[in-house]
Amino acid sequence: MADKKIMLGNEAIARGAYEAGVKVSAAYPGTPSTEISENIVKYPEIYAEWSPNEKVAMEVAIGASISGVRAMASMKHVGVNVASDPLYTISYGGVNGGLVLVAADDPGLYSSQNEQDSRAVARAAIVPVLEPSDSQEAKEFTKYAFELSEKYDTPVMVRTTTRLSHSQGPVELLDRVEVSDKTYERNPAKFVMMPVNAKGRHVYVEKRMKQLAEDGCTMPINKVYYGDTSIGFITSGIPYQYVKEVFPEASVLKLGMVHPLPKKLIEEFASKVDKLYIFEELEPVIEEQVLSWGIKAQGKELFTVQGEYSANMLRKALKGEDISVNEYDNVPVRPPILCPGCPHRSVFSVLNKLKIHAAGDIGCYTLGAVAPLNVIDTTVCMGASISTLHGMEKAKGKEYIKNWVAVIGDSTFMHTGINSLMNMVYNQGTGTVIILDNSTTGMTGHQDHAATGKTLQGETVPAINIFKLCQSLGIKNVVEVNAFDLEALEKIVKEEVARDEVSVIITKSPCVLLKGNVFPNVCKPISEKCKKCGMCLKPGCPALTKQEDGTIAIDTTMCNGCGLCKSLCKFDAIEICEK
């Protein structure tokens, strides 16, 4: 019997890539996709890298595929937008070695800026999509995706969701199959997508999808269970588990390939059940197609396009069960916050004091948008801080942005922020950009990038110097400052926003959660000296609490001794001590 191991969905996808003989993997971290690469790196047979962004990762995988090996790129759903340029065109070109894109959607918005559905992107890009429903399938479908990719000469998307990626379940482990490299032969008609060649390939793409839709009717991953035929479900992925939980007897067409749809199979299934439901999270991708064929079914009129589904939702909607339970009243909400000792809090406390607005970006520092810091005014997508600030200036003039800055993390800056900064220089903006350099990709769990000097494997490599990189763009005002040096920071911010030129302020201090970071100190209040003014509480450090008598207490198990509260105290009522 094969070995069984309990694995995260993402870990199982990595295992699938390993067993499928994948040789190259590229990715940019993003919840809920990050653990795929973090597990792939455990297999030395696979070359794996963090690329600076998803477009680059996709293109690295494409290059590897063209050269003849099996290759994979993985990313979160919004990363697929960044990678969509190469994706839409390699759909035409097809593959040499198998090429798989793992797209991790986030229904319920656990850690994302939107709730988009990657299946819709894949339809537009004319790429087949497989959707597993548990860890075991995550592994199997990943392997199968490579077979399909090579058989049908197409990139294949494996779509996962947060619930699948971050759920663990047993997985049977098999050996890696070494797939011999495909021969590379120059083939411009296939891989040089200029108009004349692309025209020909578009014809092929349509033929390929038709064939896939037909073959999908007998594909082993599209499964039909006939049970009670008075009720039937078409479903896939995690929603399938909810159907199984609530209606174990019902007839189910479980789609493993959700694009293109096996029309004949669906028509046959629909004809055999009395009442047909389509149960899919997010957009009505399956439903709209099925309805367009004249099949009667219910989907989004009963089930929402928003958020995650659940078994209780199904019980309520179709069985009319009342599942109301009594929650306790007055339980204060606990939103995520910046950690104790986070350097972002220090920078934001200065911006807050100076009443400066910030065009924000994607990272932990998005949390600077909420009370008590209230600094970030906008968050759109990776790299957008610098360009949106530039747009504001061009719309309203340079005086308008004298109390504005763009804030962006080091990893996000390397991702796409650098392009926006080039634009600011080129088009003669005068904005001030603060690069919050905490030496890591923080929010996703501390991945390295081109400016940290470490690879995905942890090997030391030359780090790209952000300071010099900014200077090399011709920016005269590039300043580096310790994120916790409040006095210097305040002075620099005032000077730079006043300037009629582009400025970059790099605030340096490593993320407190970064491995190897040691905090020998803690902050301690001296209650006799405390004047109860509340200044130290202003930045919202969770280690500090106001006591009944108005003085403060500091939780020493949480405090990292960053000293921000001490710096803010005008009465020397906080001291730093050894732990």
Added chain:
Amino acid sequence: METKNIMIVGVGGQGTLLTSRILGGITVDAGYDVKLSEVHGMAQRGGSVVTFVRYGDTVAEPIVEEGQADVLIAFERLEAMRYAHFLKPNGVIVVNDWRIDPITVVTGVAKYPDNIIDELKKSHTVYSINAMEEAGKLGNVKAFNVIVLGLAARHMDFPEEAWLKVIENTVPPKTVEINQKAFLLGYKNDKE
């Protein structure tokens, strides 16, 4: 066997993932089908986090829903209160008697409820322990969640030896001894 539903709740950063890994390990060792569902990403930054563990003959749904949990393991009092409605009528709460103020309380927008544990006891079976203090006495505050797990383990279906074995296989070698001690400290504590 009917599927057993466990929830582990706490504050992001408290280390719920280690506890769920131990639980996952023991269910697989015992030959059950199991699904665990975790929270990664933004919520881990000091937010309210929840992990679901379901084990039995075959498990479909990866999450535990309202009114279904057999055991609610809470690493913080307020979080026990937040998720108490997920319990079955005869479900058990195991709670670390510890307070971490949410930012809404720190900034004075909301008030941290008084007497949470007494309040919970009015309608639930509650086992509580100040695991931070106990772990401190053992010499490593970080072992607190294994103490809480030990207390909760009395309400699950595995023998003491199996727990000690899975701890040995899950935690870093250097911390096996303290984690096993921490586990037993919770496991042997039977006062409600």
